[in-house]
Amino acid sequence: xxxxxxxxxxxxxxxxxxxxxxxxxxxxxxxxxxxxxxxxxxxxxxxxxxxxxxxxxxxxxxxxxxxxxxxxxxxxxxxxxxxxxxxxxxxxxxxxxxxxxxxxxxxxxxxxxxxxxxxxxxxxxxxxxxx
Amino acid sequence: xxxxxxxxxxxxxxxxxxxxxxxxxxxxxxxxxxxxxxxxxxxxxxxxxxxxxxxxxxxxxxxxxxxxxxxxxxxxxxxxxxxxxxxxxxxxxxxxxxxxxxxxxxxxxxxxxxxxxxxxxxxxxxxxxxxxxxxxxxxxxxxxxxxxxxxxxxxxxxxxxxxxxxxxxxxxxxxxxxxxxxxxxxxxxxxxxxxxxxxxxxxxxxxxxxxxxxxxxxxxxxxxxxxxxxxxxxxxxxxxxxxxxxxxxxxxxxxxxxxxxxxxxxxxxxxxxxxxxxxxxxxxxxxxxxxxxxxxxxxxxxxxxxxxxxxxxxxxxxxxxxxxxxxxxxxxxxxxxxxxxxxxxxxxxxxxxxxxxxxxxxxxxxxxxxxxxxxxxx
Numbered sequence: 044x045x046x047x048x049x050x051x052x053x054x055x056x057x058x059x060x061x062x063x064x065x066x067x068x069x070x071x072x073x074x075x076x077x078x079x080x081x082x083x084x085x086x087x088x089x090x091x092x093x094x095x096x097x098x099x100x101x102x103x104x105x106x107x108x109x110x111x112x113x114x115x116x117x118x119x120x121x122x123x124x125x126x127x128x129x130x131x132x133x134x135x136x137x138x139x140x141x142x143x144x145x146x147x148x149x150x151x152x153x154x155x156x157x158x159x160x161x162x163x164x165x166x167x168x169x170x171x172x173x174x
Numbered sequence: 175x176x177x178x179x180x181x182x183x184x185x186x187x188x189x190x191x192x193x194x195x196x197x198x199x200x201x202x203x204x205x206x207x208x209x210x211x212x213x214x215x216x217x218x219x220x221x222x223x224x225x226x227x228x229x230x231x232x233x234x235x236x237x238x239x240x241x242x243x244x245x246x247x248x249x250x251x252x253x254x255x256x257x258x259x260x261x262x263x264x265x266x267x268x269x270x271x272x273x274x275x276x277x278x279x280x281x282x283x284x285x286x287x288x289x290x291x292x293x294x295x296x297x298x299x300x301x302x303x304x305x306x307x308x309x310x311x312x313x314x315x316x317x318x319x320x321x322x323x324x325x326x327x328x329x330x331x332x333x334x335x336x337x338x339x340x341x342x343x344x345x346x347x348x349x350x351x352x353x354x355x356x357x358x359x360x361x362x363x364x365x366x367x368x369x370x371x372x373x374x375x376x377x378x379x380x381x382x383x384x385x386x387x388x389x390x391x392x393x394x395x396x397x398x399x400x401x402x403x404x405x406x407x408x409x410x411x412x413x414x415x416x417x418x419x420x421x422x423x424x425x426x427x428x429x430x431x432x433x434x435x436x437x438x439x440x441x442x443x444x445x446x447x448x449x450x451x452x453x454x455x456x457x458x459x460x461x462x463x464x465x466x467x468x469x470x471x472x473x474x475x476x477x478x479x480x481x482x483x484x485x486x487x488x489x490x491x492x493x494x495x496x497x498x499x500x501x502x503x504x505x506x507x508x509x510x511x512x513x514x515x516x517x518x519x520x521x522x523x524x525x526x527x528x529x530x531x532x533x534x535x536x537x538x539x540x541x542x543x544x545x546x547x548x549x550x551x552x
Contacts, residue, residue: 067263091273091295091365092266097233097240101260104183108194114184117263124269130292132265137231138185143265 058120070116136161181258306462307393338459377521404436434505
């Protein structure tokens with residue numbers, strides 16, 4: 044999956060702004076290309092859990108659909124752990140057709156972004172190419 | 175009948191032939207969901223859990239509002255309304271380095287480990303009563319890292335509580351117990367989410383209060399709440415860890431779904447006036463500590479699926495002789511609440527006939543064991 048650098052920078056900034064809590068958001072686009080990052084509120088306000096605020100989720104869904112785009116990715120940060128889906132992430136992965144983006148801020152100077160397909164409890168990494 | 179449009183989220187479209195919107199005629203959200211499932215039967219398990227409730231991770235919107243803030247499944251609909259079903263986007267990270275340190279003595283236990291600790295952090299326990307039994311139970315469960323603790327208590331801290339209710343301190347006298355409890359729990363573990371219910375449990379609110387929790391600990395001080403709680407846990411299929419104390423004696427047992435309830439053990443409350451409350455009869459202050467900590471132990475074991483619980487057994491503690499005896503108890507197939515043909519299908523408030531003595535400072539008392547149990551000593 045290809046991703047423009049400015050979108051990655053938006054994700055990193057959103058994650059840093061939410062420290063010590065986890066940050067979350069949605070990536071949308073069309074034709075297999077991610078075009079926008081929608082930062083969202085973590086309704087849990089927790090360093091170890093996230094839930095995209097349901098009202099915002101609904102608003103973003105509508106906005107994305109009104110543009111004729113589709114939801115392509117679900118983003119969240121791991122403030123102090125590696126960029127890999129936790130058992131909780133896997134259990135709560137209800138969107139098999141979306142790519143789960145995880146940004147680790149474990150090393151504050153070197154954020155790590157990785158992406159995974161999570162289907163029926165199976166985790167498969169999707170290589171990212173930052174343009 | 176109003177015609178409404180239903181928005182199908184992308185993960186479910188493979189079950190609706192790719193359709194993003196479906197129009198159905200319905201008066202309520204419940205009817206919409208029923209009709210949707212008639213059209214696309216595979217949606218059944220995506221929308222409802224085996225108990226027939228909408229999955230907790232699903233948000234259902236009517237126009238802009240989530241139905242939990244409206245009237246739930248009975249939310250009425252009018253012509254042209256838009257219903258949207260949207261699964262949550264949620265998750266969580268693994269244990270943080272601080273958590274690894276805080277819970278290291280748990281994590282060292284192979285039976286618990288990091289996985290068990292994560293399970294505790296994601297668990298929700300409701301404690302009914304922030305008094306003698308609820309205090310030690312809540313403190314230990316918070317320390318253990320049970321992620322969400324609910325506390326139900328309408329009462330305020332009284333000087334006579336401090337002899338045993340260790341959640342509360344001298345400077346708390348006069349405050350709501352749930353408020354002083356929240357503070358004490360925060361001090362012991364700030365990452366535990368404490369949800370407070372500063373009112374009495376009643377037939378009208380019990381199901382709603384209990385529903386979000388994985389397990390209930392009973393630390394209440396009266397028979398009406400005890401029966402109400404037992405009935406509610408049967409209806410909602412929630413494990414209940416029951417405890418009671420009286421003077422120098424205590425009882426603990428566990429009711430797991432389908433394995434009996436308080437009514438199997440005690441079909442009816444004792445006659446009014448026959449059992450004095452702790453406010454009348456007194457209680458050794460440390461006794462609720464002992465019993466409440468046993469309740470917390472049972473709760474952790476059930477959450478972690480460890481060992482064997484007190485389900486099917488009644489633990490009887492006599493502090494004067496320091497004897498611990500276990501009695502076998504069994505589900506009663508003709509129990510009005512959990513039997514084969516239950517009569518109790520909804521909650522009702524049990525009034526005077528279940529109320530004994532004054533409520534307040536005490537717990538209503540461990541009851542004398544029925545004859546049948548004494549014969550079945552283990």
